[in-house]
Amino acid sequence: MNAVVKKLALVVGMLVLASCTNTSNTPSQVQSSPTGQSVTDKEIVPTIKIDGSSTVFPITEAIAKQYQANPNVKAQVSVNISGTSGGFEKFCAGETDISNASRPISKKEIEVCKQNNIQYVEIPVAFDALTVVVNPQNDWAKDITVAELKKMWEPAGEGKITRWSQVRASWPDKPLTLFGAGEKSGTFDYFTEATVGEAKASRKDYIGSEDDEVLVDGIIQDPNALGYFGYAYYKEHKNKLKTLGVDNGNGAVEPSPEAVYKNKYKPLSRPLFIYVNPYSSEKHYVYEFVNFYLQKASSVADSVGYVSLPDEIYRIGVVHLNKGKVGTVFGGESQFDLTIGQLLQKQKQF
Known part of the structure; x- marks a missing residue:
């Protein structure tokens, strides 16, 4: 009987030792801290x-x-x-x-x-300065009025205002491709209320995204595009985009930190x-x-x-x-x- 017990004890001891020393394929739960040090999952x-x-x-x-x-x-x-x-x-x-x-x-x-x-x-x-931009190949538009922005973006323009010449007669008869903030964007809320007169009142047939980089990329690739987003995104890609001055009735003003600081860039x-x-x-x-x-x-x-x-x-x-x-x-x-x-x-x- 004692011999059997001793044999069992020996087997259990070997199993325990193996489990303690085993470095098998099971991954350890380790995270990297902000300083680069490793911390356990505890x-x-x-x-x-x-x-x-x-x-x-x-x-x-x-x-x-x-x-x-x-x-x-x-x-x-x-x-x-x-x-x-x-x-x-x-x-x-x-x-x-x-x-x-x-x-x-x-x-x-x-x-x-x-x-x-x-x-x-x-x-x-x-x-x-919420910035209105076009593709640099656009050589006809240098500025835009708030009324023209409303005409482009209001719900009544959906499926109807589809060419540049419909917005301003002197602009060419070329297709108008619109890029704008997605409906969960605060920029969408602010822009629609500032230009159309009611928050979230916008045509639906435009390319929208909550990610401004998506809008930037779309406008860069389309010579007939117009879009809007925060000034920082224009600044980061200014060699590939062209801004439009915004005219609220007192003359067109280009977006810039200086124009904002001096309270000249209205209403954006x-x-x-x-x-x-x-x-x-x-x-x-x-x-x-x-x-x-x-x-x-x-x-x-x-x-x-x-x-x-x-x-x-x-x-x-x-x-x-x-x-x-x-x-x-x-x-x-x-x-x-x-x-x-x-x-x-x-x-x-x-």
Whole structure:
């Protein structure tokens, strides 16, 4: 009996030893931290989840890269694009920590956030010149009026306004190919309200995307194209695109940071935002990142092609964030022809 027990003990011991030393084909669960160090699956790396506007994306992406370059940072930052409306859908459902937005939060989105007990700190980060562009082979159009933009884009033009000559008689009888923001984009909301007179009122027969790079590529490939997107995307591809001056009745004005700053580019200049959930599950890391964001926003906004805000607005953003000042100063509506000075006053009075 003792001999049998000894044999069993020996077999079990050999099996245990084999299992401890075996380095078979089973992969180990290892993640890479922001600093490049390996962490096991027991050491979960906190992730700050950001989604929303493709217009704000270049600012947030650049700042996220700077933040994660610090070897002392323990959190990862995930920045995605689904458009301002798509971003708010996720944010108000509690799926993200920060929402990039190219327009203020809407009344409908405010209500959804309220129903889901999601609060937010509204932080302006830059101003943009929403830019109307054509292919460089277009040698006939140098500017366009707001009325002509309405004629091109209003629902009544669907299937009817299909040639350049129908928009302005002096333009050639060539096909008109339209590229514009997707319906979940804040740029779509802002552009349609600024030109057509009603948010989301647009013809459907155009090539749309929430990703501005898709629009850029389409316009570059089509000599008869016209489209619109944030100024940063024009700046990045300016050798392959041509801008049109926009005439709101006081003469055509080319999009530029200077025109926005001087309040001359109307009605297509607009503020850009991030919305922060102050009660995120990753609250400590979110606050750390957003405080870093507001330190860098001015220089990064300028570098990617937007208009940085006065330092006082960024300081107010820091105060609002760290005091948990939740809500919006816009009442769920976009405000057209808003100046940077007026934005400052709104923030100071909030």
